[in-house]
Amino acid sequence: MQETRARVLDRIAAGPVGGPQIAEDLGISRAAVWKHVEALRAAGFEIDSAEAGYELISIPEFGGPAVEFGLDAPYEVEYHETIDSTNARARDLAVDGRANVVVLADAQTGGRGRLDRGWSSPSGGIWLSILSRPQVPPAQAPAYTLAAAVATTRAVREAGVDASIKWPNDVLVGDRKLAGILTEMEGEADRVSWLVVGIGINANVDAADLPTDRPVTTVREEVGDVDRRELTQSLLAAFHELTVDLQQVLPAWRKLSSTLGQRVRVETPGEEIVGDAVDVRFPGSLVVETAEGTREVTAGDCEHLRPADP
Amino acid sequence: MQETRARVLDRIAAGPVGGPQIAEDLGISRAAVWKHVEALRAAGFEIDSAEAGYELISIPEFGGPAVEFGLDAPYEVEYHETIDSTNARARDLAVDGRANVVVLADAQTGGRGRLDRGWSSPSGGIWLSILSRPQVPPAQAPAYTLAAAVATTRAVREAGVDASIKWPNDVLVGDRKLAGILTEMEGEADRVSWLVVGIGINANVDAADLPTDRPVTTVREEVGDVDRRELTQSLLAAFHELTVDLQQVLPAWRKLSSTLGQRVRVETPGEEIVGDAVDVRFPGSLVVETAEGTREVTAGDCEHLRPADP
Numbered sequence: 001m002q003e004t005r006a007r008v009l010d011r012i013a014a015g016p017v018g019g020p021q022i023a024e025d026l027g028i029s030r031a032a033v034w035k036h037v038e039a040l041r042a043a044g045f046e047i048d049s050a051e052a053g054y055e056l057i058s059i060p061e062f063g064g065p066a067v068e069f070g071l072d073a074p075y076e077v078e079y080h081e082t083i084d085s086t087n088a089r090a091r092d093l094a095v096d097g098r099a100n101v102v103v104l105a106d107a108q109t110g111g112r113g114r115l116d117r118g119w120s121s122p123s124g125g126i127w128l129s130i131l132s133r134p135q136v137p138p139a140q141a142p143a144y145t146l147a148a149a150v151a152t153t154r155a156v157r158e159a160g161v162d163a164s165i166k167w168p169n170d171v172l173v174g175d176r177k178l179a180g181i182l183t184e185m186e187g188e189a190d191r192v193s194w195l196v197v198g199i200g201i202n203a204n205v206d207a208a209d210l211p212t213d214r215p216v217t218t219v220r221e222e223v224g225d226v227d228r229r230e231l232t233q234s235l236l237a238a239f240h241e242l243t244v245d246l247q248q249v250l251p252a253w254r255k256l257s258s259t260l261g262q263r264v265r266v267e268t269p270g271e272e273i274v275g276d277a278v279d280v281r282f283p284g285s286l287v288v289e290t291a292e293g294t295r296e297v298t299a300g301d302c303e304h305l306r307p308a309d310p
Numbered sequence: 311m312q313e314t315r316a317r318v319l320d321r322i323a324a325g326p327v328g329g330p331q332i333a334e335d336l337g338i339s340r341a342a343v344w345k346h347v348e349a350l351r352a353a354g355f356e357i358d359s360a361e362a363g364y365e366l367i368s369i370p371e372f373g374g375p376a377v378e379f380g381l382d383a384p385y386e387v388e389y390h391e392t393i394d395s396t397n398a399r400a401r402d403l404a405v406d407g408r409a410n411v412v413v414l415a416d417a418q419t420g421g422r423g424r425l426d427r428g429w430s431s432p433s434g435g436i437w438l439s440i441l442s443r444p445q446v447p448p449a450q451a452p453a454y455t456l457a458a459a460v461a462t463t464r465a466v467r468e469a470g471v472d473a474s475i476k477w478p479n480d481v482l483v484g485d486r487k488l489a490g491i492l493t494e495m496e497g498e499a500d501r502v503s504w505l506v507v508g509i510g511i512n513a514n515v516d517a518a519d520l521p522t523d524r525p526v527t528t529v530r531e532e533v534g535d536v537d538r539r540e541l542t543q544s545l546l547a548a549f550h551e552l553t554v555d556l557q558q559v560l561p562a563w564r565k566l567s568s569t570l571g572q573r574v575r576v577e578t579p580g581e582e583i584v585g586d587a588v589d590v591r592f593p594g595s596l597v598v599e600t601a602e603g604t605r606e607v608t609a610g611d612c613e614h615l616r617p618a619d620p
Contacts (some may be wrong), residue, residue: 114498135579137609139449139593141499168500180497188424189451189493189594190478190609191579269445269501284447284499299447299500 001068001076004028009035009045009056009069016052033218034211040065043201051089062228067104071233073240075102075130082123087184087198090129094186094194099133101186102236111200113180120211124204126228130197136246137190142284142298143246145169145183148197150252151238152179153234155231160309164258167277167302169288171201172258175304176217178202198233262307264288268300276308311378311386314338318346319355319366319379321346322440326362350375372538377414381543383550385412385440392433396441397494397508404504405494412546414438421510423490434514434530436538441551446556447500450606452483452594453556455479458507461548462489465541466511470533472477474568477587477596477612481511482568485614486527488512509545513538528561560590573618574598578610586618 001009011022019037022243023169024029028096041047044060049108060066061251064079071077078101083089086103088110094102105128108121119125134144149169156163156178163173180194202210202218204225210216219226242248254260259277264287266273275290285298311319314336321332329347333340347364353356354370370376374389381387388411393399396413398420403411415438418431440607444454457478466481466488467472473481473488481489492508511526512520514535520526529536552558564570569587576583576598585600595608 062399065519131380138451138495138497139608141448143500183446184496184498186496187448187494189455190424 001065004032005036005065008030008033008041008063012037012047012054013069015057016050016055018053026105026299034188045069049290055184059229060234062106064104065292066229067102067232067236074211075100075240078105080105081107082107083127084108085112087112087182087196088129088249090131090196090198091184091194093128094110094131098131099194101131102128103131104128104232108200112182114132114182119180119182119200120209121200122205122209125218126199126201126203126232126235128199128232130199131194132197133194133241134192134243136192138192139181140184140246140283141167141192141195143249143282144195144197144243145181146253146280146284147239147242147246147249148181148183148199150242150249150256151197151235152181152201153256154238155235156219156226158234159200159219159226159231161219162222165253165256165260166265166297166304167257167280168284170302173217174215175221177212178217178219178309197239200209201235203231203232226241247285250282250284253280258284259302263305263306265303265305266297266300267303268297273297273300274305277302278308311350311375314342315346315349315375317376318343318374319350322347322357322364323379324361328363336431344549353371355379361457369539370513372416372542373496374414376539377412378540382547384547385410385550387412387414390415390515392417392419394418395422396437396439397422397492397506400441400506400508401494401504404441404506408441409443409504411441412438413441413488414542418510422492423510424444424492429490429492429510430519432515432519435528436509436511436542436545438509438542440509440546441502441504442507442553444502444553446494446502448497448595451493451495451502451505452478453592454505454507454553455491455557456510456563456590456594457549457552457556457559458493460552460559460566461545462491462509462511463566464548465545466529466536468539468544469529469536472530472532475563475566476614477567477569477574477590478594478609480542481568483527483532484525485562487522488526488527488529488532507549509609510593511541513541556593560592560594563590569596569612569614571618573615574612575608575615577613578607583607584615587612588618 043065046057048055064077082103089103107123111119111121113119121278149165168180182198185195275288353375356367358365374387393415396570399413417433421429421431423429479491489511496504585598589597
């Protein structure tokens with residue numbers, strides 16, 4: 001949202017206020033105030049003009065200005081009703097030199113998961129990609145993936161969904177997938193140029209609208225429809241706060257993970273590892289105690305077999 | 311080089327051979343053989359047509375077909391007399407889905423080093439970028455950078471230049487820089503999509519043509535002009551062989567490094583570390599013994615202070 005428009009909105013949200021007062025406070029013309037109010041109304045903000053001045057009646061359910069308004073994170077939000085892929089759009093913005101932009105969509109037509117797997121993204125979900133340019137080596141990228149899983153799990157738990165994280169970044173309810181994360185990046189060998197963290201949450205959609213061969217669930221199935229604006233803001237604020245200092249990520253992840261303490265099978269690109277998942281290490285590898293000794297697994301598909309023997 | 315053309319060249323190089331014989335062996339028309347011979351001549355291959363048949367008299371000094379001919383590595387070589395940046399071109403090829411391509415140039419107009427530093431690339435040097443798609447996580451990218459330093463150092467040593475490696479990847483003669491390496495990549499958090507390793511060697515150029523505020527040298531200054539085709543082929547073969555199994559990289563790097571055993575100062579993004587460089591660890595971090603204990607440094611500018619105390 002354009003900065004002056006955001007300030008006009010903040011003034012109106014703070015209580016009924018006259019147009020002339022806003023104009024004076026912000027050092028702009030009365031005509032400019034009126035134009036911003038009209039633009040806000042067009043974006044879905046319900047603004048009354050009573051005798052006491054402008055008054056904010058309601059905020060749109062979803063969208064760029066709605067998520068930016070009151071957002072506790074330094075992100076600009078670019079909203080699309082429908083887009084091919086929020087990650088692809090964020091990558092294009094990265095190539096244009098942008099940073100700290102969230103691409104948000106109501107529906108994706110070409111959503112992707114890890115390893116080029118498809119990802120159904122019908123209208124009503126929360127499909128977003130966060131573009132940032134952290135000063136870290138590419139080796140630390142997994143920590144951002146874990147931070148996204150933590151932020152997502154916290155946000156859906158606030159909405160009443162009993163979610164937990166399966167290593168590294170599957171957000172599940174029981175064994176049903178609720179949200180997925182795909183981190184992409186470009187950089188030199190020792191520093192990231194840009195990082196795009198894509199998060200897809202099956203929010204206000206029917207599970208039947210998610211054709212997949214794996215068990216899935218949605219926020220709607222679990223607890224009914226959620227305030228997507230609130231959930232998105234909560235997620236973005238948590239992600240931002242966690243990634244300001246990556247040392248916070250693992251302790252937070254451990255608390256929300258369902259993998260630690262489980263007997264697991266991890267399919268890595270090279271081999272299959274079976275053992276007890278005992279810990280996670282920076283930037284995000286899983287420590288597995290196998291019959292042959294302790295292994296640290298950096299990448300792979302993880303399956304929970306049963307709780308580990310005590 | 312187009313595959314049939316390469317096979318025609320191989321036949322001619324194996325000894326005088328008639329056009330009809332080549333046509334029969336390769337299952338193509340005599341007119342096609344003639345066209346390939348003409349194309350090879352246009353690319354600088356000197357081919358005699360005597361009574362005994364076609365005979366290879368000489369190979370061009372440099373260029374794509376010259377480097378591909380006899381190359382012991384599975385790379386296609388795209389040559390440019392002058393290009394903005396071989397890394398930029400290799401990145402474009404990566405976006406087009408290509409793999410195992412070497413972009414080679416006689417001169418670059420917009421060469422770059424690490425951290426967006428400029429890199430002078432006058433005519434007569436060896437400026438190349440290797441595009442590959444290895445099945446590894448981004449965290450292993452530094453090993454490719456070290457492999458490039460090893461391959462470059464081996465190749466220039468074969469040419470008689472007394473070069474060694476300063477951690478992580480500066481190829482020096484004494485304290486004068488002979489070659490630089492810039493690795494770029496794109497990928498997901500746990501797997502590389504593409505990797506571009508750029509290598510610039512100050513080969514047959516005058517040091518005076520390299521405006522820089524740091525000490526530099528060139529192969530010409532050290533030992534006189536070199537056969538660039540041979541050096542490039544040697545480098546590419548060594549890089550390919552090392553990266554087939556990354557476990558080979560560190561032992562090879564240790565043998566060629568001038569950093570181990572030195573007292574060093576490393577400027578990292580966060581702090582300055584001073585101590586004795588004692589080892590290198592996979593995928594490429596430097597182990598430094600400081601007054602406060604042992605540190606493992608993943609990225610930074612390294613300066614040799616003096617040999618470490620015994």
